[in-house]
Amino acid sequence: MKRTILTLAALCSLVGGCASAHHDTPAGFAAFDDNKAYDFYASDGEGVVLAVRTEKNRPHGDLSYWTSALDVQLREAGYRPHNVADVTSADGHAGKQLRYVVEDDGRELVFWVSVFVTDRHVVLVEAGGDVAFFEPKEAQIEAAIATLRVG
Numbered sequence: 001m002k003r004t005i006l007t008l009a010a011l012c013s014l015v016g017g018c019a020s021a022h023h024d025t026p027a028g029f030a031a032f033d034d035n036k037a038y039d040f041y042a043s044d045g046e047g048v049v050l051a052v053r054t055e056k057n058r059p060h061g062d063l064s065y066w067t068s069a070l071d072v073q074l075r076e077a078g079y080r081p082h083n084v085a086d087v088t089s090a091d092g093h094a095g096k097q098l099r100y101v102v103e104d105d106g107r108e109l110v111f112w113v114s115v116f117v118t119d120r121h122v123v124l125v126e127a128g129g130d131v132a133f134f135e136p137k138e139a140q141i142e143a144a145i146a147t148l149r150v151g
């Protein structure tokens with residue numbers, strides 16, 4: 001899990017500077033108000049995490065740029081790509097969802113990052129956790145991501 005946290009910190013540095021975005025908290029998750037790295041951060045009792053981060057669009061790039069930049073960084077960190085899908089926010093912004101699997105201390109972890117881009121901001125919705133705990137909650141996590149309002 002240390003590797004996952006370090007990679008998430010690296011992603012934050014890739015798109016520096018916060019604003020604000022939010023989505024609904026899924027049932028069985030608790031939202032944490034004191035996480036300064038995220039606009040929204042929630043976890044369930046089994047360590048599955050759902051978080052939103054809004055950063056300045058600097059350098060100024062489009063959805064294709066930010067999707068590629070994040071993919072390269074995650075692959076270099078050892079994340080194995082699983083799937084890429086088109087997603088849409090609740091307020092109509094087109095995005096991309098990148099899904100990965102990574103080994104950490106002998107455990108297989110799932111990591112999803114949904115990317116939305118406006119002229120001013122890059123909004124990242126990150127979800128992850130141990131595959132055994134994450135997979136049963138996929139529908140809940142997808143539903144929560146669909147409630148995101150990019151702004």
